[in-house]
Amino acid sequence: CLATLVIMLVGDTYTLINYVSFINYLCYGVTIIGLIVLRWRKPKIFRPIKVNLLIPITYLAFWAFLLIFSLYSEPIVCGVGLIIILTGVPVFFLGVYWRNKPKCVNRLIESITCWGQKLCFVVYPQGGVAEEQ
DSSP, X not given: OHXXXXXXXXXXXXXXXXXXXXXXXXXXXXXXXXXXXXXHHOTTSOOSSOOOTHHHHHHHHHHHHHHHHHHHHOHHHHHHHHHHHHTHHHHHIXXXXXXXXXXXXXXXXXXHHHHHHHHTTOOOOTTHHHHHO
């Protein structure tokens, strides 16, 4: 969010749309790849909707063409988009991967979460986080 705010303040909206569209299509393709991998590795699990594998494979062919064309035609925009995605890696390691955090870090994360929930008018259902732990 902070990177997006800085880009909006410094750059133009067209560039921001290019960054976001590249990131979206990258995520869509990775999702379809995950679908295909699950169909091969776990063919017996329940799926509410099952499509012929020709559809996701065709989509991936067009996806690869668009992604490669984007990387070729605008490598800087795609690079910045990848950097924006990679800014989430430290957040993942600090918030999710690091299990034995000091209490002060946990309190800080909880206060930031509470502030964000109040800002966005989001609340946990009755019992929320305390029940899960």
